[in-house]
Amino acid sequence: MTGGALAHWARLLGLGDPATALNRMGRELGAIPPGSDGLSMSPLLTGSRFPGWNxxxxxxxWGLxxxxxxxxxxxAAQEAASYVVRQAVDILMADDPPDMPVVLAGGPSRSAELAQLRADVLGxxxxxxxxxDASLRGAALLALVAAGLEPSLPTAQARSEPPLRRFTPQAPAAACHDRLYRLWLQTRN
Incomplete structure (x- = not known):
C-alpha cells in the first residue's frame, strides 16, 4: 500500500502518474543522494497496517x-515506501539468513532503479x-489448475516460470540507508 504515496505526490506535483513522473524526473532523481537532502516522509496516506494497525x-x-x-x-516517497517494506521484512524474515532474497512484485518491480533502492534499503x-503483475499471473495459474488444464499448481508454475532479475545491495548505499532507516523510524513516530 506504500505505492499510493508516490502516485499521490506525482499527481499533486502535476507530474501525472508515477511512471510518467519517474520518466520525466529520471535524471534529476538519479542525482539526489540517499536521504533526499534531508527530506523525509511517512507514506501512509490511508493508515498503517503492518507491523502495527493504526x-x-x-x-x-518533514525537513522540507x-x-x-x-x-x-x-x-523521499520512494525511500519512505522502501522503509515501510523494510519494517515488515525485518519482522517476517528475522530468523532468515541476511542473504535470503526477497521477491519483488508490483510497481517497484517495473523499474531497475527502484528494485536497486529496495535491495539497498533491505540490505x-x-x-x-x-x-x-504477479497477482494476475497467480490467478491465471490457479485458473489453469481449476479448469483441469494443469494437474497441479507447482506443475503450472514450473511450466511458466518467468526469468528473474537479481539485484544485490551495494555496500555504500546499503550502509547509508541502514542509518537513514533507523533515523526514519525514530522521526516517524
Whole structure:
C-alpha cells in the first residue's frame, strides 16, 4: 500500500502518474543522494497496517526546505515506501539468513532503479520477476489448475516460470540507508 504515496505526490506535483513522473524526473532523481537532502516522509496516506494497525495514521513530510525540488519529494516517497517494506521484512524474515532474497512484485518491480533502492534499503538480495503483475499471473495459474488444464499448481508454475532479475545491495548505499532507516523510524513516530 506504500505505492499510493508516490502516485499521490506525482499527481499533486502535476507530474501525472508515477511512471510518467519517474520518466520525466529520471535524471534529476538519479542525482539526489540517499536521504533526499534531508527530506523525509511517512507514506501512509490511508493508515498503517503492518507491523502495527493504526487506521488513523496519516502521511507526514518533514525537513522540507527551499532547496528541495519535486524530484526530492518523489525520492523521499520512494525511500519512505522502501522503509515501510523494510519494517515488515525485518519482522517476517528475522530468523532468515541476511542473504535470503526477497521477491519483488508490483510497481517497484517495473523499474531497475527502484528494485536497486529496495535491495539497498533491505540490505538483502532482491529478485524481480519479469512478470510485474504477479497477482494476475497467480490467478491465471490457479485458473489453469481449476479448469483441469494443469494437474497441479507447482506443475503450472514450473511450466511458466518467468526469468528473474537479481539485484544485490551495494555496500555504500546499503550502509547509508541502514542509518537513514533507523533515523526514519525514530522521526516517524
Amino acid at each position: 487506521q488513523e495514521e496519516r502521511g507526514k513530510l 526546505g527551499e532547496h528541495h525540488s519535486a524530484a526530492h519529494v518523489l525520492r 538483502r538480495p532482491v529478485h524481480v520477476s519479469s512478470e510485474a
